[in-house]
Amino acid sequence: MLTTSSRWIGAFAVLAAAGGGCGGGHEGHGSGGPHAMPAAAMLTPEAWSGSLATVTATDTNVDPNVVEVTLRATPAEIEYLPGKRTTAWTYGGTVPGPTIRAKLGDRILVHFRNDLPEPTTIHWHGLRLPNAMDGAGPAATPIPPGGTFDYAFDALDAGTYWYHPHVASNEQVDRGLYGAIVIDDPAEPALPVVADEMVVLDDVMLDAATGVQTAMKDDERALMMGLEGNLALVNGRRSNVGVAVRAGEWRRLRLLSSANARYFKLSLAGGTMIQLATDGTLLEAPAPVSELLLVPGERADVVVRVDSASNTATLRAVPYARAVGSEPTTAIDLVRLVASAEPPVDVKMPAALRPHSPLSPSSKTRTIRLGERTDGARPVFLINDAAFPAVPTIDAKLGSVEEWAIQNESDMDHPFHLHGFFFQPVDTRVRKDTVNVPAKTTVRLLVDFHAHAGAAGSWMYHCHILEHAEGGMLAEVMVNE
Ligand SMILES: [Cu+2]
The missing domain is CATH 2.60.40.420 (Cupredoxins -  blue copper proteins)
Known part of the structure; x- marks a missing residue:
């Protein structure tokens, strides 16, 4: 059977052979003519310097074993491009939403209010929790505009997780509804890191002149490949942020892709990257990685440093083709670690992290x-x-x-x-x-x-x-x- 994608990807091959580009003309789908749907050109705003810090949710409960927070889904104005305002949908006015931090075994209570113009839920991606708290599936009734819901569950597993809607998720997540939830395990081996930060990767399609987010509902490429935006975001800010560091010191980055569709194949030029965890779980031992593919929804905890011989280490998404015959994505600089004038330090990572047993044989x-x-x-x-x-x-x-x-x-x-x-x-x-x-x-x-x-x-x-x-x-x- 000839599927749409094979016809469409075939068109890519024809176009590539002809050395052509997208002239903006779209022929009818399946008309037999070349139907070019290359990815939109990326916006490349100037590099800037700042911080990777994200907002942390305020725990209002005095019990040290209970984390109680309030989340409100609401439209808000966000400055993705300098001087331009984008109306995003947010948790509490920020993109990403506040990072919820708890420790293993804690009770987590989330008082949620929906101030969006349409129904929504919160799904807690990767967490084991009661079925009725999953924000997805038959047990989760969408919360109407103006409605509230109290999510309550125990932190059963340490690791890096995230939350997002499971109603019209392609539109709601794309508008900015996502945030991280980090469960710390006090028994984990202590790591010699100077920072432990979320790095949430996303992309958004913006009108470069106005900053307005472009509705992509009927875009044929987005329907087929999933929506890739034209601006890469790191923690809700435009990519290529410079962070001041000392050469040799380690920073723990909790990488999460909240992108609808973009694949981030990550490399760290000028530095060393060592993977510690995948999704919710610490690896058995730190694993040096030269490239790390992070797919939508996936997490990877890494430690990174600027090598002593370098001034800068650049976390970069390098080209990756995620469809047979499609063009690879272009490289995107995401984060630069810029070494200070201080002399480099030499810090060793532990040799082991957490042992895991193989699962019992399948039934x-x-x-x-x-x-x-x-x-x-x-x-x-x-x-x-x-x-x-x-x-x-x-x-x-x-x-x-x-x-x-x-x-x-x-x-x-x-x-x-x-x-x-x-x-x-x-x-x-x-x-x-x-x-x-x-x-x-x-x-x-x-x-x-x-x-x-x-x-x-x-x-x-x-x-x-x-x-x-x-x-x-x-x-x-x-x-x-
Ligand atoms: Cu798919």
Whole structure:
């Protein structure tokens, strides 16, 4: 079957061979003529200096084992481009929303109010929590404009997580509704770092002249590839921020991609980058990385430093092609660590972080096929040949381990995300909740349906390219006692 993407990507190949560019002319979809949909050119505002600090949510509860915060979803004016105002949708007036920090075992209470003009929810990405608190699936009724909801759950796992809406997520997350939640484990080995900061990567499509965010609802490229903006954001500010550091000192960066679709393949020129954690979990040992692919929804904790022979280390998104035959993204400078005149220091990382056990063997094997077809002019994204809500719900048993073969039959990569439970890619010991499944490949996962309070219920799994999830590549697993 000739899918839209193969026709469309074929058009890319034709265009590349002709050395052509996008003249802005769009021919009819599937008309047979070249249908060029290259990514929009990136805006490259001037580099600037500042800080990576994000707003932290205020804990209003005096009990040291309870974190109680208020979040309000509300439109707000944000200055993404110098001197220009963009109306974003925010948690509490900032992008990203306030970082919620708690420690392992804490009770977390979030009083939420929706002051948006449409219904929303908060989904707590990566956290194991009661099904009714997940902000997604049949147990989560969208909160209407003016409505409130109290989220309450325990911090069961240390790590770096995030929160975002699960209603019209492609539009609501893109407008700025996302924030981080960090669970600290006091028993973790102490790390010799001078800073421990969120680095939330996103992109947004703006009119360069006015700063107004461009609605991309019917953009054919966005519908197919997911929406990539023309301005990269680091913690809600334009990219290429310079941070003053001392050469040799380590900073812990908790990298999170809240982008709808952009893949950030990260490198650190002039410095050293060592990965500590993936999604919610510390690795067994620090792992030096020269490049690190961060897909939508995924997190990676790293430590970074400027090497003693360098003045600057640049965290950069380097080109990556996430569809067969598509053009790679262009390189984007995100963060520059600029060394001061102080003499370099030499600080060693610990040799080990946290041991992990392999999961017990699976009791059941499933194949989950990711695919795509067209419905008129619109692409439809599929799981096992059906689009949500027509994908049959899977039944799984609480306490079991299943092996899922995620078979990507399409011509583009898809980031696979499961709610409420961790999985372990086979042949690894890491626990993850979001994993890239490259085009035309199969990724095998051991899914751990380990019981936790309120774990029974229907949980979503889906592609985390939000246009794909909203376009059908989403389904539910009913986890039974
Ligand atoms: Cu996808």
